[in-house]
Amino acid sequence: MKQIAGAVLAGGESRRFGSPKAFAKREENYFFQFAVNALRPFVQDIYIVSHPSLVSRFQQMTIDKVVIDEEMYRGQGPLAGIYTVMQRTDAEWVFVLPCDMPYIRASTVAKMMEYIDEQFDIIVSAHFGDIQPLVGIYHRRTVEHIEQLLETKNNRMMSLLECCRVRYVNEQDFLEDKIVFRNINNREEYDNSMT
Numbered sequence: 001m002k003q004i005a006g007a008v009l010a011g012g013e014s015r016r017f018g019s020p021k022a023f024a025k026r027e028e029n030y031f032f033q034f035a036v037n038a039l040r041p042f043v044q045d046i047y048i049v050s051h052p053s054l055v056s057r058f059q060q061m062t063i064d065k066v067v068i069d070e071e072m073y074r075g076q077g078p079l080a081g082i083y084t085v086m087q088r089t090d091a092e093w094v095f096v097l098p099c100d101m102p103y104i105r106a107s108t109v110a111k112m113m114e115y116i117d118e119q120f121d122i123i124v125s126a127h128f129g130d131i132q133p134l135v136g137i138y139h140r141r142t143v144e145h146i147e148q149l150l151e152t153k154n155n156r157m158m159s160l161l162e163c164c165r166v167r168y169v170n171e172q173d174f175l176e177d178k179i180v181f182r183n184i185n186n187r188e189e190y191d192n193s194m195t
């Protein structure tokens, strides 16, 4: 099997949520743990990529690698997180998940991985037209494009997708419960999803 690393993006500021989303809870687990647990069976290493203020908290809670966004691009969003993990790993592919999808499943990760294909640079979830760049598998060859975008302060994930060969995995490839891709941005979404 191709070498693959896991990246859990947890370097946002959770401004809308009001406290670090990675440490919000669903049942007995912290949000970031759902991403970690979903990736665990399939990847060699998992990198939690966050920012300096959260590092020690993560380190107390996990055996996985906790890294911070490269200083040069800190504050530039998820692309900076993916860039950082690609600098740390020599894995050919990086499976990216956000820290705020508390219904994500290992079975979803497994099904996405079936679409890894050297003809593509990126495999991305796009169920029912809902493109989820943060549920995606990125080949390390994309790092050059990522770097170019970050250099020019273009931080949009969609800009990366536009300049790469992307396999959009949709509901015809495999049917997944919509709840799996639910991400939590604010308190209202949290309250609605927990009740």
Ligand SMILES: Nc1nc2c(ncn2[C@@H]2O[C@H](COP(=O)(O)OP(=O)(O)OP(=O)(O)O)[C@@H](O)[C@H]2O)c(=O)[nH]1
Pocket: 009, 010, 011, 012, 013, 014, 015, 016, 017, 021, 049, 050, 069, 074, 075, 076, 077, 078, 080, 081, 082, 097, 098, 099, 100, 134, 185
């Ligand atoms: N490593 C890293 N991850 C990020 C960065 N910005 C956002 N993320 C992560 O990307 C995912 C989606 O981001 P958002 O939903 O915007 O979360 P957020 O930025 O923490 O929240 P807001 O401040 O409300 O936008 C979350 O898992 C974030 O932790 C960043 O600069 N670096």
Ligand SMILES: [Mg+2]
Pocket: 012, 013
């Ligand atoms: Mg944000």
